[in-house]
Amino acid sequence: xxTKPFRPDxxxxxxxxxxxxxxIIKEGTIAIIVVGLLVVLLATLFGSPDxxxxxxxxxxxxxxxxxxxxxxxxxxxxxxxxxxxxxxNTAAPGQNLGPLRLAxxxxxxxxxxxxxxxxxxxxxxxxxxxxxxxxLSEWKGASTSQQKSWVSNYTASASKMTWSNNQINVPAxxxxxVPELINKLTxxxxxxxxxxxxxxxxxxxxxNYTKPLLFVADGTYLANLAQKQHLLGSxxxxxxxxxxxxxxxxxxLYTFWYQVPPFNTSTNxxxxxxxxxxxxxxxxxxxPFIPGLRSIPRKVRVYRLIWREHYSD
Amino acid sequence: xxxxxxxxQWTTRLRKRATGHLPPEKLxxxxxxxxxxxxxxxxxxxxxxxxxxxxxxxxxxxxxGPQWWHSSAIGHxxxxxxxxxxxxxxxxxxxxxxxxxxxxAWRGGRSxxxxxxxxxxxxxxxxxxTGYVSQTNFDSQWISTQAKDGINATGAGSIFxxxxxxxxxxxHIVLLPLAAVLLTAIHVLMVRVKGxxxxxxxxxxxx
Numbered sequence: 257x258x259t260k261p262f263r264p265d266x267x268x269x270x271x272x273x274x275x276x277x278x279x280i281i282k283e284g285t286i287a288i289i290v291v292g293l294l295v296v297l298l299a300t301l302f303g304s305p306d307x308x309x310x311x312x313x314x315x316x317x318x319x320x321x322x323x324x325x326x327x328x329x330x331x332x333x334x335x336x337x338x339x340x341x342x343x344x345n346t347a348a349p350g351q352n353l354g355p356l357r358l359a360x361x362x363x364x365x366x367x368x369x370x371x372x373x374x375x376x377x378x379x380x381x382x383x384x385x386x387x388x389x390x391x392l393s394e395w396k397g398a399s400t401s402q403q404k405s406w407v408s409n410y411t412a413s414a415s416k417m418t419w420s421n422n423q424i425n426v427p428a429x430x431x432x433x434v435p436e437l438i439n440k441l442t443x444x445x446x447x448x449x450x451x452x453x454x455x456x457x458x459x460x461x462x463x464n465y466t467k468p469l470l471f472v473a474d475g476t477y478l479a480n481l482a483q484k485q486h487l488l489g490s491x492x493x494x495x496x497x498x499x500x501x502x503x504x505x506x507x508x509l510y511t512f513w514y515q516v517p518p519f520n521t522s523t524n525x526x527x528x529x530x531x532x533x534x535x536x537x538x539x540x541x542x543x544p545f546i547p548g549l550r551s552i553p554r555k556v557r558v559y560r561l562i563w564r565e566h567y568s569d
Numbered sequence: 570x571x572x573x574x575x576x577x578q579w580t581t582r583l584r585k586r587a588t589g590h591l592p593p594e595k596l597x598x599x600x601x602x603x604x605x606x607x608x609x610x611x612x613x614x615x616x617x618x619x620x621x622x623x624x625x626x627x628x629x630x631x632x633x634g635p636q637w638w639h640s641s642a643i644g645h646x647x648x649x650x651x652x653x654x655x656x657x658x659x660x661x662x663x664x665x666x667x668x669x670x671x672x673x674a675w676r677g678g679r680s681x682x683x684x685x686x687x688x689x690x691x692x693x694x695x696x697x698x699t700g701y702v703s704q705t706n707f708d709s710q711w712i713s714t715q716a717k718d719g720i721n722a723t724g725a726g727s728i729f730x731x732x733x734x735x736x737x738x739x740x741h742i743v744l745l746p747l748a749a750v751l752l753t754a755i756h757v758l759m760v761r762v763k764g765x766x767x768x769x770x771x772x773x774x775x776x
Contacts, residue, residue, distance in 0.1 A: 268677025269770040271602050278601035283614055291618035291657060295626075298656075299649035306639060306648070307707035343727045351722045362724035463735025470732065473714035482711045489715060497701070497708045501652070504701060506659045506694060526722035541687045544675030554769055558671040563768040566604040 265550045273566075305499040307485070312454065312468060315477045316445035321417055324424045324442050326475040328414055330370035331434065332407045335474040337370050344368040344470070351527040358527060366466060374471050378453035379440055388440045391433035398432070406432035489514055509533070595761050605765050609668035613760075615661035620753060622654035624746070631742055636705055655697055662690060674766045682759040689752040696749050699741035702731050713737075 262269075316323035329335035333347065341348035342359040343366045350359035380392060395403065410431035418425045424439050444450045454468040472478050482488055485498045492515065495507040513519045513529045522528055543549055553559060560567055575581055629647045630638060638644035666686065675683040702713040713731045720726045730736055 264676075264769065265673060266676060268679075268767050271604070271767040274603045275600040276603050276606075278598055278605075280597055280599075284617070287611075287614040287618035288621060291615060291622055291654070294657065295619075295622050295650050295654045298653040299646060302649070302653070303645065304649040304652040305706075305708060306645065306704075308639075309706050309710050340721075342724075343721060343730075358724035359721055359726065362727035365727040366730055463738070464730075464733045466730060466732040469710060469714055472710070478711065478714070481707070485707075485711075487711050487715075497712075502656055504697060505656075506663065506697070524722075526719045530719050530723045537687075537691060541684055541691075543670075543687075544680035544683050550673065550675070553671050553673040556671070559673070559769055562607045562609050562668065562672060563604055565606050566768050567771070 265547075265554055266544075302501070305497055305501050307498040310472065310478060310481065311448070312445045312451045312472060313448040315472060315475060316442055316450075319475075319477050320419045320424065320442055320446065322475050322477050323445055324417060324419075324438050325414065326471070327375060327438055327441050327445075328407075328411060328434075329474060330374040330471070331437075332411050333370070334411075335370060337368060337374075337470045337474050340368075351524040353524065353527045353531055368467065368470060373457065373467055374454070375437060375441055377457060378444065378450055379437060381453050382440070382444060382449065385440070387436055391436035391440070394433040395437065402432070406430070406434045410434040410438070509536070591758065591762050595764075598761075602765065602767065604768050609664070609672075610765075612661045612665040612668060616658060616665050617753070617757070619654050619658035619661055620750075623651065623658055624750070626651035626654055627742065627746070635703065635738060639706070655700070659693070659697070662693065666690060672766055673769070676766050677763065679759070679763050679766055682756060682763060685752055685756040685759060689749060689756055692745055692749045692752060696741060696745035699737045699745060703734060703738045703741050705734065709734075 312323075326335060330338055333339065337344060339347050341350040342362060342364050345364060345368060349357055351357070376392065376395065379388060382388060398406075410426060410428040413426050413428040413431075416427055422443075424435075424442050426435060426438075428435065441450065444453070451468065454471060455462050455465060457467065479488065483491070485496075487496055487498070492508075492511045495504045495511045497503040510529065510533050513532060514525060519525045519529055539546065539549070626647055630644070630651060633641075633644060638648040669683065669686065698716070702709045702716065717726060717731050720729060720731055729740075
């Protein structure tokens with residue numbers, strides 16, 4: 257009869273040594289009390305961050321030019337959301353992992369049309385205004401090529417955009433209803449009405465902030481505030497939070513990859529980093545079954561420190 | 570009813586199997602091997618204690634709703650206890666994980682204990698993340714708008730929309746905690762069934 261050979265990284269020796277008293281209930285109770293006191297102490301000493309959420313109203317009042325430029329970007333298709341691809345639209349094929357375009361394969365499941373959802377529909381929800389109503393009618397009645405031509409003419413002069421007398425001024429010609437649309441959307445935003453229109457587009461009750469968050473993120477206002485709080489991606493932002501708090505420190509490895517080549521210059525960094533972290537997670541999960549990796553603890557001998565009393569006996 | 574008939578009952582068979590694998594003296598032991606005497610062992614029970622604090626503070630926040638803590642000093646304090654218990658939970662769990670790695674704690678038929686521990690860690694990362702994007706403040710705005718790109722790029726964004734507060738809150742307070750707590754319970758029961766991994770054998774001698 258053959259005996260299975262002992263594999264030191266898989267099998268454990270039979271323990272024939274002594275046993276000592278162990279009060280598991282007492283240990284658990286002490287742990288709960290100590291951790292509870294530590295939590296209360298840390299909460300009392302340091303509290304927790306709670307920077308107020310920004311609103312479209314706050315953004316458009318603080319920086320009407322940035323808001324109007326973003327609104328124009330939603331019309332001419334130059335914002336991040338307008339060019340995103342799946343799951344919001346088909347404007348781009350999305351990132352690829354080798355031959356795989358995973359987002360495109362999953363499809364458009366959260367449809368966002370930046371012209372319709374961020375500009376035309378919110379303006380259409382406003383109370384009757386003769387000039388706005390005429391501008392909307394003109395826009396809706398025009399062909400797609402005519403709309404593009406108006407937007408293109410307005411965009412060509414947008415670098416000279418100014419804010420005076422509570423309105424956006426752009427010296428554009430042949431821009432059709434676009435100046436009126438941009439101006440009225442800016443006024444709407446500054447009143448706070450656009451915040452509501454973006455979230456209540458789906459009805460009275462909602463818990464979905466996809467559209468206002470995408471719109472706000474398309475501007476530079478949110479990113480500028482985040483930069484002051486050291487939250488940008490280049491500042492290891494994903495794992496941080498406002499103030500001097502530890503944040504999600506356990507995401508350090510995920511965030512780390514974004515800081516180093518080739519990921520920090522890759523146009524497919526998001527999917528590449530996600531794939532790499534997925535692979536590393538699988539390796540961690542299956543460590544006991546991977547020859548070589550499972551031998552590391554035995555070879556580095558840190559266990560002698562952990563069990564030093566046992567080995568000194 | 571005959572004894573044989575009772576013995577064939579599903580309930581009887583399940584009870585016998587459960588008590589066979591996990592008799593009361595294993596579930597609530599009053600002795601342990603002498604080698605279990607390092608400071609590293611503290612981090613397992615610390616993780617469990619912190620998890621209890623996370624759940625307790627989370628329940629209090631849930632009672633008053635997701636935005637209570639913005640307008641109430643007591644609410645803000647409870648949120649602070651939630652935050653710090655999460656920080657302690659992760660710190661203790663990661664030290665526990667490294668400790669178990671250096672002990673090669675999967676030895677002796679304990680590989681599933683390792684696997685459930687890693688899955689619990691990953692589920693906990695997800696639970697914490699959905700909490701960060703459900704805070705309804707500047708942090709949640711920024712973190713969600715940044716994180717969407719990583720998740721969307723994998724295709725998961727088609728069903729897991731980090732910009733949808735209602736969806737993230739449900740994942741944070743129902744689905745992921747349920748998974749994390751269930752996995753933790755299974756993990757702890759596996760530790761009790763198999764016991765704590767013995768030290769490596771050195772010089773061919775088993776102590």
